[in-house]
Amino acid sequence: MNDLHIPAGTSAEGAFDTVIDPGVREGWVHTGLRILALAPGASETWTAAGVEVMVVPLQGACEVAVGGQAHALRGRADVFAGPTDVLYAPEGSELTVTSEGGGRFALATATVPAGQGSGHPVALIRAEDVPVEIRGGGSMTRQVRNFGTVGAFDACDKLIACEVVTPGGNWSSYPAHKHDETTETESELEEIYYYEIQAAPDGGPGFGFHQTSSTDPERPVDVLAEVRSGDTVLVPHGWHGPCAAAPGHDMYYLNVMAGPAPERAWNITDHPEQTWVRGTWEAAGPDPRLA
DSSP states (O other), X not given: OOOOEEOTTTTOBTTXXXXXXXXXXXXXXXXEEEEEEEOTTEEEEEEOTTEEEEEEEEEEEEEEEETTEEEEEEEESXXXXXOOOEEEEOTTOEEEEEESSOEEEEEEEEEOOTTOOOOOOOEXXXXXXXXXXXXXXXXXXXXXXXXXXXXXXXXXXXXXXXXXXXXXXXEESOSOEEOOSOSSSOOOOEEEEEEEEOOOTTSOOOOEEEEEEOSOTTSOOEXXXXXXXXXXXXXXXXXXXXXXXXXXOOEEEEEEEEOSSSSOOOOOEEOTTTGGGGGGHHHHOOOTTTO
């Protein structure tokens, strides 16, 4: 598969700054992401055909109407301001997103094969109910907001989603890991990384780096990309990580995962050359910027 690094704006379509739909790109089957940009007072209607969806405000507040009922998402100033309200809607839902003040809103999706939908109800997850985890230690410390992970939200069929904030100069998704086969200890999952990078004090753009590498010579993949705000990286398989935030520029990414197995699970295998770093976290302690 080509073009796994999708720079900001290069997949724009109508009101959406980013469009990654399952089935549209060759070999991309299970996950999708749309970044909706709304001017003040604007609205957009979209149907979750064949997919379930989570609406995640990135910047600004919105109202989402589903099935004749409106749900107010309080949103946030930006992705670095903390967790946000999130709305889940099942496969087949028609959503109308309206924003009085304008903003940007992620629609994270997962394919629900015909006949496998469980008819889960629409669910509003409030920001104060999102489990927040501090993971790692020292320069590997990051904050994980588990609004849509296994165990935190299970009233869905396939979709797994979370947010990660990595302070400038730190590494996350490290040790590199994989989830590209179904075994007793691993789940087969596609994954999307959507990035936003905190700007410099003078407004200059920030940057970071993302790496994906092969686990199997029969399925080559090699990505070492400089990522900037609005960029997306697709991980069909392989070791992924580290994700490195440039000093002075906090890094945010939204992860969207789903796979073919009937069971919704997130089980991973560490890169064997890097897994030892987990043993250093406790002695290093958490980065005080996140403690």
